[in-house]
Amino acid sequence: MPLLVMKFGGTSVADLARIKNAAEKVRREVERGYDVIVIVSAMSGKTNELVGWVEQTSPLFDAREYDAVVASGENVTAGLMALTLQEMDVPARSWQGWQVPINTTSAHSAARFVSIPRDNIGAKFAEGMKVAVVAGFQGISAEGRITTLGRGGSDTTAVAFAAAFGAERCDIYTDVDGVYTTDPRITSKARKLDRIAYEEMLELASLGAKVLQTRSVELAMRFKVRLRVLSSFEDTDENSGTLVCDEDEIMESKVVSGVAYSRDEAKMTLLSVEDRPGIAAAIFGPLADAGVNVDMIVQNISEKTEGGKSIAVTDMTFSCPVNQVLRARKAMEDARAADIIRYADLIEDTEVAKVSVVGIGMRSHAGVAAAMFKALAAENVNIKVIATSEIKISVLIDRKYMELAVQALHHTFGLDQAA
Amino acid sequence: MPLLVMKFGGTSVADLARIKNAAEKVRREVERGYDVIVIVSAMSGKTNELVGWVEQTSPLFDAREYDAVVASGENVTAGLMALTLQEMDVPARSWQGWQVPINTTSAHSAARFVSIPRDNIGAKFAEGMKVAVVAGFQGISAEGRITTLGRGGSDTTAVAFAAAFGAERCDIYTDVDGVYTTDPRITSKARKLDRIAYEEMLELASLGAKVLQTRSVELAMRFKVRLRVLSSFEDTDENSGTLVCDEDEIMESKVVSGVAYSRDEAKMTLLSVEDRPGIAAAIFGPLADAGVNVDMIVQNISEKTEGGKSIAVTDMTFSCPVNQVLRARKAMEDARAADIIRYADLIEDTEVAKVSVVGIGMRSHAGVAAAMFKALAAENVNIKVIATSEIKISVLIDRKYMELAVQALHHTFGLDQAA
Numbered sequence: 001m002p003l004l005v006m007k008f009g010g011t012s013v014a015d016l017a018r019i020k021n022a023a024e025k026v027r028r029e030v031e032r033g034y035d036v037i038v039i040v041s042a043m044s045g046k047t048n049e050l051v052g053w054v055e056q057t058s059p060l061f062d063a064r065e066y067d068a069v070v071a072s073g074e075n076v077t078a079g080l081m082a083l084t085l086q087e088m089d090v091p092a093r094s095w096q097g098w099q100v101p102i103n104t105t106s107a108h109s110a111a112r113f114v115s116i117p118r119d120n121i122g123a124k125f126a127e128g129m130k131v132a133v134v135a136g137f138q139g140i141s142a143e144g145r146i147t148t149l150g151r152g153g154s155d156t157t158a159v160a161f162a163a164a165f166g167a168e169r170c171d172i173y174t175d176v177d178g179v180y181t182t183d184p185r186i187t188s189k190a191r192k193l194d195r196i197a198y199e200e201m202l203e204l205a206s207l208g209a210k211v212l213q214t215r216s217v218e219l220a221m222r223f224k225v226r227l228r229v230l231s232s233f234e235d236t237d238e239n240s241g242t243l244v245c246d247e248d249e250i251m252e253s254k255v256v257s258g259v260a261y262s263r264d265e266a267k268m269t270l271l272s273v274e275d276r277p278g279i280a281a282a283i284f285g286p287l288a289d290a291g292v293n294v295d296m297i298v299q300n301i302s303e304k305t306e307g308g309k310s311i312a313v314t315d316m317t318f319s320c321p322v323n324q325v326l327r328a329r330k331a332m333e334d335a336r337a338a339d340i341i342r343y344a345d346l347i348e349d350t351e352v353a354k355v356s357v358v359g360i361g362m363r364s365h366a367g368v369a370a371a372m373f374k375a376l377a378a379e380n381v382n383i384k385v386i387a388t389s390e391i392k393i394s395v396l397i398d399r400k401y402m403e404l405a406v407q408a409l410h411h412t413f414g415l416d417q418a419a
Numbered sequence: 420m421p422l423l424v425m426k427f428g429g430t431s432v433a434d435l436a437r438i439k440n441a442a443e444k445v446r447r448e449v450e451r452g453y454d455v456i457v458i459v460s461a462m463s464g465k466t467n468e469l470v471g472w473v474e475q476t477s478p479l480f481d482a483r484e485y486d487a488v489v490a491s492g493e494n495v496t497a498g499l500m501a502l503t504l505q506e507m508d509v510p511a512r513s514w515q516g517w518q519v520p521i522n523t524t525s526a527h528s529a530a531r532f533v534s535i536p537r538d539n540i541g542a543k544f545a546e547g548m549k550v551a552v553v554a555g556f557q558g559i560s561a562e563g564r565i566t567t568l569g570r571g572g573s574d575t576t577a578v579a580f581a582a583a584f585g586a587e588r589c590d591i592y593t594d595v596d597g598v599y600t601t602d603p604r605i606t607s608k609a610r611k612l613d614r615i616a617y618e619e620m621l622e623l624a625s626l627g628a629k630v631l632q633t634r635s636v637e638l639a640m641r642f643k644v645r646l647r648v649l650s651s652f653e654d655t656d657e658n659s660g661t662l663v664c665d666e667d668e669i670m671e672s673k674v675v676s677g678v679a680y681s682r683d684e685a686k687m688t689l690l691s692v693e694d695r696p697g698i699a700a701a702i703f704g705p706l707a708d709a710g711v712n713v714d715m716i717v718q719n720i721s722e723k724t725e726g727g728k729s730i731a732v733t734d735m736t737f738s739c740p741v742n743q744v745l746r747a748r749k750a751m752e753d754a755r756a757a758d759i760i761r762y763a764d765l766i767e768d769t770e771v772a773k774v775s776v777v778g779i780g781m782r783s784h785a786g787v788a789a790a791m792f793k794a795l796a797a798e799n800v801n802i803k804v805i806a807t808s809e810i811k812i813s814v815l816i817d818r819k820y821m822e823l824a825v826q827a828l829h830h831t832f833g834l835d836q837a838a
Contacts, residue, residue, distance in 0.1 A: 016472060019476070050495065053435060053495075054498070054499070054502060057503050057506065058502040058505060058506045061502055062505055065498045065501045065505070065513055066502075068515070069502075072494045072495050075488070075491045075494075076472075076488050076491050078487070079473070079487040079488035080484075082484045083473060083477040083481060083484045083485075086477060086481055093484070094484055094487050096565075099564075144518060146515075
């Protein structure tokens with residue numbers, strides 16, 4: 001029997017009516033001849049309520065107890081979904097993590113999969129069960145304690161089940177109807193992509209297109225799980241949504257698949273840093289320890305004269321989320337006070353945004369960067385920092401030009417939909 | 420290390436502040452040198468919310484899924500209680516039913532204990548854990564599914580753990596401060612009992628004094644678990660509350676320990692039932708099938724003349740909760756229509772109440788019934804039905820005299836507290 005994994009997020013199972021709506025989608029796949037594994041999140045708001053209770057009870061909580069409390073939200077949805085399917089005469093039962101068992105590491109609240117044996121669920125499919133409803137986001141450690149995978153872990157659970165059971169596809173039902181060439185709120189010309197390669201999705205996910213959790217895409221890429229993103233709130237069929245798949249499955253690939261952005265960035269520059277081997281570690285070590293998520297890094301070497309002799313100095317620029325600027329400044333000042341680093345000044349620019357173009361086609365096409373810079377220049381947008389990877393070019397620009405830049409690039413690379 | 424079981428009901432763990440209050444009581448017992456097993460209910464209201472969702476989803480629900488959903492409420496409290504104790508520097512951890520494991524039968528929503536192995540929790544006590552917080556009301560079946568014990572099952576869980584671990588005592592913390600000679604709302608002269616025998620508590624529990632679940636008292640009696648009922652909301656010490664124990668532990672026992680009542684009773688009489696062997700089964704079988712909880716039964720034999728010959732007829736009177744009268748009437752009329760039983764008429768009296776006196780001292784004291792009837796007669800209370808057991812006498816009377824009767828009996832049997 002061909003097998004499908006279907007995952008429903010918190011807003012898709014927010015109340016009994018939505019659970020029923022989701023169950024209808026499951027029933028249709030069963031009628032098409034599939035055995036189905038359904039992965040459910042907690043009803044939206046429930047996980048936050050549970051997390052709030054834990055944090056109020058114990059600010060430095062025991063992560064094992066945190067996991068035991070927080071995982072209960074998914075258990076409720078799993079049972080309710082199984083009951084809803086049974087009401088539709090679909091043979092279904094719920095599975096909690098320990099019942100499968102979903103074996104994970106003991107890294108509570110950030111556990112990773114160790115194994116998902118097929119025996120228990122497989123035996124029930126063999127007996128005629130059509131749908132296994134599995135509580136997402138959770139597992140069990142070797143010590144027999146409940147673990148969770150961290151926020152968004154239900155996507156990852158879905159992909160892991162698809163890999164373990166050799167599913168034909170893993171459908172992620174969410175509150176958007178697919179992956180777009182850019183955010184439709186920025187330009188009405190944004191177009192839904194029918195297909196996108198894993199690598200592109202990874203760049204888009206980490207660049208701020210919050211459709212899929214990065215880790216789930218990584219896992220899908222590793223195990224070649226065909227992943228589909230589609231809407232819980234619309235009628236859907238085999239062609240709905242966006243398929244995230246191997247690039248071999250994508251026929252006509254554009255050079256650029258999408259334009260991503262991240263609005264609330266900051267640019268920080270350490271002036272006249274005394275250059276020496278290990279200076280980068282001396283700067284970014286304390287930043288990492290302070291929990292600052294450094295993104296782009298640029299270094300310019302120059303020289304200065306001190307006490308009559310010439311020494312190498314450098315200006316070091318990095319970007320981070322704007323709400324981490326205070327933390328970053330404190331880390332740098334502390335490091336200077338402790339004489340770990342020396343610099344003349346620290347300049348902050350908290351009015352910047354990041355815009356990126358992403359596409360596997362770049363690998364074989366020269367001139368994408370040039371076209372990008374030319375398009376931005378034509379709009380008089382000044383580029384402050386540039387960073388590139390094999391399939392991505394990112395620039396830091398003044399925040400006020402962000403929408404303009406996204407629209408210009410979307411047009412330049414032929415992504416606008418026909419009017 | 421001496422061991423104590425402490426159980427906190429839903430109102431005692433209704434929010435984080437109350438969980439903290441309960442945890443304080445646990446901490447004090449640890450300081451007195453006890454290892455403690457804490458049994459917790461769901462935060463009050465949570466179980467009803469979960470049950471509501473299940474019933475809305477599926478009126479004829481799969482009890483296995485019902486149990487999986489409903490048991491999650493206790494898991495949340497168990498984790499929060501463990502975290503609260505850890506915050507007080509008391510080494511604690513939570514245990515869900517399957518982790519202990521609490522092995523039960525597969526009778527979902529009404530499961531019974533099969534075994535509670537001491538190994539897992541015992542090993543943690545040996546390692547220095549002081550408190551095991553166990554989710555009440557739940558267990559695991561041989562099939563690996565989550566089971567629940569039915570409403571009030573947390574009391575039963577507590578007693579079962581006390582028996583399994585040989586606890587010195589099982590303390591049931593609730594919203595009253597003990598077991599009273601009668602309901603203090605009926606007479607201000609009601610007095611808290613320091614001790615009460617299991618048998619007496621069983622009669623009081625099933626007669627409407629809703630302090631302890633009947634099944635938990637039965638289990639305590641069977642395994643000689645010393646059970647103490649006391650208040651979550653007051654300062655308590657070794658002498659607080661009421662101890663439910665073997666009668667050997669009760670020194671000076673009064674003839675009557677308490678006066679119980681049940682307000683909303685109905686009396687139904689089938690007139691001129693044709694008497695024959697098996698007639699009682701023919702009447703009470705259909706009533707049981709219709710879910711009518713028949714309590715007292717009285718039969719009067721008489722004779723009537725039909726077609727010139729004398730045949731034995733009987734009037735059959737029984738009592739049941741007043742809200743089951745319609746159901747009882749339909750069951751009787753259906754049985755008559757199907758010619759299963761024959762009777763002349765069915766008379767209902769929905770304005771009655773039951774009053775009972777309970778005491779193990781009755782076994783060795785004659786004249787308790789006579790004293791009871793005399794006291795009621797002195798107040799001009801007419802007795803409609805009488806039923807007796809070894810340690811109890813119950814009467815059905817007009818509902819409007821109920822309070823008066825309770826007060827008179829409370830006084831007659833020397834239960835009034837000194838003014």
